[in-house]
Amino acid sequence: MKIASYNVNGIRAALKKGFIEWLQSANPDVICLQEIKANKEQLDLSVFIEAGYTYTYWFSAQKKGYSGVAILSKIEPDHVEYGTGIETMDFEGRNIRADFNGVSVMSLYLPSASNTDRLDFKLNYMAEFQEYINELKKEHPNLIICGDYNICHEAIDIHNPKGLKNVSGFLPVEREWIGDFIGSGFIDSFRHFNDQPDNYTWWSYRANARNNNKGWRLDYGMVSKPLESRLKRSVILADAKHSDHCPILLEITD
DNA sequence: ATGGCTGGTAGAACCAGA
Numbered sequence: 001m002k003i004a005s006y007n008v009n010g011i012r013a014a015l016k017k018g019f020i021e022w023l024q025s026a027n028p029d030v031i032c033l034q035e036i037k038a039n040k041e042q043l044d045l046s047v048f049i050e051a052g053y054t055y056t057y058w059f060s061a062q063k064k065g066y067s068g069v070a071i072l073s074k075i076e077p078d079h080v081e082y083g084t085g086i087e088t089m090d091f092e093g094r095n096i097r098a099d100f101n102g103v104s105v106m107s108l109y110l111p112s113a114s115n116t117d118r119l120d121f122k123l124n125y126m127a128e129f130q131e132y133i134n135e136l137k138k139e140h141p142n143l144i145i146c147g148d149y150n151i152c153h154e155a156i157d158i159h160n161p162k163g164l165k166n167v168s169g170f171l172p173v174e175r176e177w178i179g180d181f182i183g184s185g186f187i188d189s190f191r192h193f194n195d196q197p198d199n200y201t202w203w204s205y206r207a208n209a210r211n212n213n214k215g216w217r218l219d220y221g222m223v224s225k226p227l228e229s230r231l232k233r234s235v236i237l238a239d240a241k242h243s244d245h246c247p248i249l250l251e252i253t254d
Numbered sequence: 255a256t257g258g259c260t261g262g263t264a265g266a267a268c269c270a271g272a
Contacts, residue, residue, distance in 0.1 A: 010261045011272085016257085037262060065262040065268075113272040151268070171272050186269070205259035212262070244260075244271085 001252050002235075004028035005146035005219060007202075007245035010037040011070070013240040020051050022240050024210075028249060029074050030098070032107030032146040034067040035243075036060065048072055059083060061093040064142070068093040069107040069147070075100055083108070084132050086124055089125060097140075104140040108147035113168035122168070126177050130184065137185060143224040145186070148202075148245065150218055151178045153188065156197050157217035171217060186222040188251070189250045191236035199236055202245045210241075221250040 004026060004176045008014040010034065023031065031053075033045040045243045048056050053072040062066040071080070077098035083090035097106040110126065113119040137143055151174045155161035182188055190199070200215025209215065221234050234250040 013261055035261095112271055115270070118270095164272095167272075202272070205257055207255095209258095216270080 001030070001100070001103065001254055002028040002193050002249060003030045003032070003144060003146060003221065003251070004247050004249045005032040005034070005107065005148075005221060006240070006247035007034040007109070007148040007219060007243060009035050009243040009245065011043065011233060012038055015047065017242040019242045020047055021244065022192055023053070023072075026049050026237065026240075026247070026249065030100070030105055031072045031247075032105065033070040033072065034068075034107060034109035036093075037065050038068065039064070042127070045223040057082070057096055057098060059093045061097040062091050066092070067109060067111050069096050071096055071098045071105065071107050073098060073100075086128060086132065089128055089132070092134045094125075095129075099140065103142045103144065104136075104239070106143065106145045108145050108149070110148065110149050110150045111138070116168060119168055119171075123173065123177075126158075126174075130177075130181060133181075134184065141224060142228045143229065144250070146220070146248070146250075148219050149178060151175065152216050152218060153178045153182075156195075157200075159198075159200065159214045169218065179235055185225045187225065187231065189221040189223045189231055190217075190236060190248065192223075192231060193234055200238070201236055201248060210244075219245055219248050221248050223250070223252070227252060 032050035054075040081097040112124040113122040152158040201219035230252040232251040
């Protein structure tokens, strides 16, 4: 089973840049999307269906044109869960889950705090999310949480660790949280296979950052420990350029 | 370099993103 994740920074903008053609060439069974910036009524679902993604699930923010996550799949899930059921976490469309034959795949968009007055909101969301996952794992031990965590874990995950140590996304408190999250029973699947620097998933649109690879690794395929023996590969697809993020892809044995 | 670039909604001397 191939699972991709992509913060598309607006699915309608990504579609205009050839998202469907890329999706068909990457050919994941399931793809988790973040920052779709649209609701279902604003989309022509036939383009996804014609590309083979018959099953599409959209969880949008209440605020039009903002945030939102989705899951597109070639396989029909046994169940889809929209949000967490906790209103303070769900009103911005940040979490959707689909269960496939004993494997649960979640698309997650953790809040940004690039506007620093959102830092408390982000930290609260992170704390609530950890608690939610601690409970969810009891019912769904085979759990893959893909998405934009908006945090770089270690110095290797960001182009300028010294200069950015006080910037949200690389704050000590954020780095500690993601370390604790992994410690609670997950594998950072990319790092499971790759210990090399200069591997990023987000670049500022400004200052030619992407061409200079001045990036941040914000997107993760977190795989729960019980799935470790089934984890085959996990890569960053930095050639796909429909967004300020690039996609990630992981594969587990069926 | 408190700028810089982009998507989306509104119709902005805006808002949000990291």
